[in-house]
Amino acid sequence: MHISEGVLPAWMLAVGWVLTIISMIICIQWSQKKFGNIFDKVPAIAVITAAFFVACLFRVPVPPTSLHLILSGLVGILLGPLAFVCIFVGLLLQALLFQNGGITVLGVNTFVMGAPAVLAWIVFNYLTKKTNTAVSAGIASALSIFISSILLAIVLVASGVTFGSLTVLTEYLADVPVLSSIVSTLSGTTFGLTTALIIIMNIPLMIIEGIICAFIVPFIEKVKPDMIEKNRTETET
Numbered sequence: 001m002h003i004s005e006g007v008l009p010a011w012m013l014a015v016g017w018v019l020t021i022i023s024m025i026i027c028i029q030w031s032q033k034k035f036g037n038i039f040d041k042v043p044a045i046a047v048i049t050a051a052f053f054v055a056c057l058f059r060v061p062v063p064p065t066s067l068h069l070i071l072s073g074l075v076g077i078l079l080g081p082l083a084f085v086c087i088f089v090g091l092l093l094q095a096l097l098f099q100n101g102g103i104t105v106l107g108v109n110t111f112v113m114g115a116p117a118v119l120a121w122i123v124f125n126y127l128t129k130k131t132n133t134a135v136s137a138g139i140a141s142a143l144s145i146f147i148s149s150i151l152l153a154i155v156l157v158a159s160g161v162t163f164g165s166l167t168v169l170t171e172y173l174a175d176v177p178v179l180s181s182i183v184s185t186l187s188g189t190t191f192g193l194t195t196a197l198i199i200i201m202n203i204p205l206m207i208i209e210g211i212i213c214a215f216i217v218p219f220i221e222k223v224k225p226d227m228i229e230k231n232r233t234e235t236e237t
Contacts, residue, residue, distance in 0.1 A: 002056075002068075002094075002109055003155070005102030012159045016108030023111060024088065027081035027118060038082060044227070045086050048075055052090040056100070067205045072148065073141025074213050076117035077124045078220070078227055084114040108155055116147035124217075133221055133228070138214035142206040149202045153195040 008016075031038050055069040076083040088110045094100040101109050120140040127136035155161075221228045 002091075002101040003105050003112075003152075005105055007161055008105060008108060008155070008159045012155065013104050013108065016105070016111055016155075018107070020088065020107040020110045020114070023084055023115060027084040031081040034080065041079070041082060045079060045082060045089075048078055049086045049090045049093075052086060053093055056090070056094060057098070067202065069209065070113060070145065070148070070205070071141075071209060071212070072113045072117040073120040073137075073144035073209060074216060076120035076144060077137060077140060077213065077217055080121045081118055083117040083121065084110070087114040087117055112148050112151045112155065115151065116144040119147060120144040133218045134214040137217035138210040141213035142210035145202050145206045145209060146199065149198045150195055153198050157194050
């Protein structure tokens, strides 16, 4: 999901920073209104940011390319609106320590991953009224990756950027009839093709992170229920 330095035009970088700064302010104010003193959540933010930071360093081979874990859905479920801040800090550390992404593109990368994380929290709290915690967490986490894929496609298409890996993926999918037909159906527009390829490429990640969240969130609910119940209760008020 990381976009590297030098890929996007200056205007898109500026838009990314504007969206991220505005979203950060909104999320902090929203969290203060919902949960009160946000400084009480600093220890949780620190631990979850560290988990997000480490998760993004592990790559999952998905021929003909590879993906890395994000866990944005899990971050969102546990932190609510403050997930946006957590992801910003995590991506900043990755950019500074490992040149993963970059400083100028930090705004775009944060919005692409942070906004879906907050959405995952909203979806999770809604679904828990309809079904159990495991199913709710799994769906919310997978949806977070799905929305990030769409946002990434919007950024790339709007910027006029194409990646060689997408071309390779198109050729690779020619041997998979079902997926190839989906790509062919959506290939009428650049946005449709790019979105289809990015979503297909991230399907394994949606499944993996959905399963991870389906196990971890119910466990956290048992051993430290206030981390989950507080978010759920406050969302319903």
